[in-house]
Amino acid sequence: MLEIKNLHANVNGKEILKGLNLTVKAGEIHAIMGPNGAGKSTLASVLTGNPAFEVTEGKVIFEGKDLLELNPEERASEGIFLSFQYPVEIPGVSMVNFMRAAINEQRKYRGQEPIAATDFLRMMREKKELVEMDNKLTNRSVNEGFSGGEKKRNEIFQMAMLDPKLSILDETDSGLDIDALRIVANGVNKLKTPENASIVITHYQRLLDYIIPDFVHVLYDGKIVKTGDKYLALELEEKGYDWLK
């Protein structure tokens, strides 16, 4: 599904990713761990086409397409979803309008008709239940006045609505209490199919108790320095990152 080869990327002229390689196949969950500043969030930004980041070298192939040639909305419509570490508040844009616009734009990209109003509302209702999201939240502006937990839940709700092939969860666990964490993780697990894949970026092993990864990678100084199974996460939790240097 996704193949990253020798990826180098800069932000503000500073090199953050220094030759990263990663292959993700359908049905897999990859966890990426690593200390602060290793480049975890940069990887998420680069894969989704954030214009603040500059790719200087390397290749990213997604479902046979050169991902780096596509703009952010095209990547999204191809099926890449990012659950933001810091979801943005957009006062004045209602959740309903936002979701309808997103779904219809993606459908347009794929040459499909806009979604029927009744189907859309049914879908909203179903997916809200999945993440146990309050009705009141979807009547508000995007993330405006949401608590940290509500924002993260809203990310998973959007993921459910958009049904991506590859979802990247950027520190979705940060700022969540145990209950919220379980709800968010549950949502992710329910959305898991043999056809989609996830990249889970996290600092802590805790999230991986709920979302069981097939692979755990350690990102250090812009490169993946170690890859293992879910037990690697436990080892990291115990020993820290220093022993990998």
Added chain:
Amino acid sequence: MIPRRGTLINLQVIMNNTDTNNRVKSTSTSSVKQDGAEFQYIELYSQHHETIKKHSAYVLNEVRDEAFKKFCTLGFPDSRLENYKYTDLSESLTVDYGLNINRVRFAVNPYDVFKCDVPGISSYLYFVVNEGFYPVSTPRNETLPQGVIIGSLKTAAEEHPELVKKYFGKLSVKQNDGLVAFNGAFAQDGFFMYVPENVTIDKPVQLINILRSNADFMANSHNLVILEKGAKAKLLVCDHTVDDVRFFSNRVTEVFVGENAQYEHYKLENVHNKTTNLCTLLVDQDTSSSFLGNVITLHNGLTRNTVEIDLDGEHCETLMCGMALSDKNQQIDNFTSVIHNKPNSHSSELFKYVLDDSAKGGFTGKLYVAKDAQKTQAYQTNKNILLKGTAKMRTKPQLEIYADDVKCSHGATIGQLDDKAMFYLRQRGITEKEARLLLMYAFTADVIDNIRIDALQDRIKLLVEKRLRGELSKCEGCVICK
């Protein structure tokens, strides 16, 4: 379809038949202030003031010469004046406009010609065509609550001279503004609304100012709105242009909101690029009254809104909002003053601009808190988005506070669309163009939220969206444009 051609020919015929007196153009260029734009109007007034007075009412004429004298001293405001720094009328004033001082009626009934573009709005509907109140009404206006008077200012001044005299000019004569003085000299008629004590007008009242002429044209009108103690009313003023000539409209509206009265004033401007639209809105609020003003400029040429709200009682509530969506070479200047003369009142202002191309915006928020106006709370916000480097915005908060126990704040921002929000929307598959639209639309949402007539709010939402999409390159609402 609208008999556009017929309409115009009619107008022309009337004008031609009655010759120069109907539509006086003064082209004299001799003598004193030869270079000033004022000169031709001063001469016009000197020659024709009898005619002007003949076609107006005594109450209005009483202060006319005084206003004229004031205009002779002040002249038209130019951008050297502090209060007109962001409004440059010099180009507009080079045009040789015609005036209809003989009050020749238009042969066309606007009720037939003009279809309101706000679907589902149920209103009492009135027209001012150019400078005069259109005298024929519609059956749906007959259900007005008892005691309410809505009609021509001139007629009201003739039929209820005591009532009109009590209020007319009380706010405008205090203004030290050349445009207001000019209006005082030339305005012969306008819209009049009187709501008696404790009467609520159930539906919004809608006043449509239509500008139509076959030659460059100037319109001056004076509106007077009076709400007695405990009265409630909403007025929606729509400015439209119909013909493709240069227009110069200079309107003054005086509003008196009595004790405990509640008044909402909406102004929706949708005029073509060749229009110079100058509006002065003067509001006087009595004890415990509430006022909501919302001036929305969707499409314009050069616009100046001067708003002055005097809080002359305690416990007043004032909310003044406005927004402008401008592109090309459009200019919009909102000059607002809120004057707290008495303690314990709340006021807030919210103005938003989205400027594209070479549009120029100006905002002044003058706030005056008198020495005795303790416990005043006054807030002011002006936020602006410039979509291109060539667009210009000037914003100026101006606070004069003489009381020492008050809460006042002001804030102004000029910026671009939020990059983070843009990326967030795009990451969900929304194209850059669509994301920009959503954000621009969202930016104006809180101003639109302050429209408390549902049908109007829905319509404005749609018009704003269309405007932002660039589908509204002409003014909408006038059927003739379509």
